[in-house]
Amino acid sequence: MDDDLKPASAPRERPTLKTIAFMTGLGITTVSRALKDAxxxxxxxxxxxxxxxxxxxxxxxxxxxxxxTGKTNVIALVLSIDEEIMGFSSQIIFGISEVLSGTPYHVVVTPHAHSKDPMLPVQYILETGSADGVIISRTEPDDPRVRLLAERKMPFATHGRTACGIAHPYHDYDNEAFARDAVERLARRGRKRIALLAPPEKLTYYRHTRDGFIHGLRAHGLNEVPLAINIDASLEEVKHAVQQMMRAADAPDAIISSASSTTIAINAGIEAAGMKVGTDVDLVSKQSVPILNWIVPDLIAATEDFREAGRELASAVIASIEGVSPEKLQSISRPIWSSEA
Structure with a gap:
């Protein structure tokens, strides 16, 4: 028979509870209850x-x-497509998936651009009933998404804290401790003039980072060199701004970076100005995976474990769905400094 005339193979049937029951020798009801963790x-x-x-x-x-059941078995992760590129997205999804793998739940990423209205993806989830719980990031002190989710009684957790007076589940990184400890390490190295590449002012962790930075400067009698951009600037903008700053008469002798991807651009700007990290200027940065020292060997690094954040957030959302009090679903992780720091 001509190959073109051969009958198409039948599509593979979708496995069902009956399939699993047959293969395990168990009843369909037992299989169903086992998968629901009865x-x-x-x-x-x-x-x-x-x-x-x-x-x-x-x-x-x-x-x-x-x-x-009225349930979707979906946890929606509202994730900015502009999130920094050095591991945030993949690591936090890995952490969430590790927790959900033993449950009936699945994670569905709902992407959005942080230049757009942050309410839109949350409103879509609520209007369509497309998830049983929600995880959001880039939290603001008075975050309207938190107010809406709480008002609609949708279980949720935030990556970052708020200051809106609503008790809710969250996992956060101690950015205040990071900035304060970074200044202390630079002070021990004899640095006097420090620049901070901070988060955008509208985000909660901007205030935490600034508070730690200012506390460290005052404790050691050091001075700040202002940097007019933040970590949401493009990498090219960061490189150019740092290059110009390092060529100025009042250039800093140390820089603290709040995001690992921008640290690469900072280092490029330092080198473009004819200087070297570890000699002319010290550079401190957060990192999500321990690879920055491969690129900038003399960097002072503190790890922010986004996989841990994903695990904490997934566990918090599931517990919230099950009715656990939000005050019991709040956690903060400390900076993990490299041994050389």
Missing amino acids: PDIGADTKERVRMVARQVGYQPNRAGVRLR
Whole structure:
């Protein structure tokens, strides 16, 4: 028979609960309850069912689940497509996925640009009922998304704190400690004039970072060299601004960076001005994965573990769905300084 005339192979049937029941020798009800982590099903049975489900590629029919239970089994991660490029997105998603892998929930990324209205993705999720819980980042002191989610009683967690008087789940990084400790390390190296590349002023962690920075300057009698841009500037803008600053008569002898991707641009600006990190100027930065010292060997680095943040946020959202008090779902991680720092 001519190849073109051969009948097309039948499409592979979607694995169902019945498929798993057949392969495990269990009843369909037992399989269903095992996948839902029912307390009356033994741990060995749950693991056997989950292993078979993974092997056959079983995915619950979300439309059916929603009709039966009113739930979507979806956690929506509202993620800015402009987030810094040195590992934030992938690491936080890895952390969330690690927690959700043992649950019926799945993470769905809802992208948005931080130059657009941040309310739009949250409003879409609420209007469509497309998630059981929400994770948001880039929090503001009086964040309207937090007010709306709380008002609509949608379980959620924020990457970062707020100051709007609403108790809610969050995970944050101690940016105040990072900036204060960074200044202290620079003071020990004899640096006197320090510039800070800070977050945008509208974000909560700008105030935390500034507070720690100013506290450190005052404690050690050091001076600030103003830097007119923030970490939301393009990498080219950061490089140009640092190059100009380093060529000025009142150039700093140290720079603190609040984001690892901008640190690469800072280093490029320093080199373009004919200077070297570790000799002419010290550079301190946060990093999400420990690779910045490969690029800038004399960098002083503190790790912000975004995978841990993802795990904490996913756990907080699930607990919030289950009715746990928000005051019990708040955590802050400390900077992890490299041994050389």
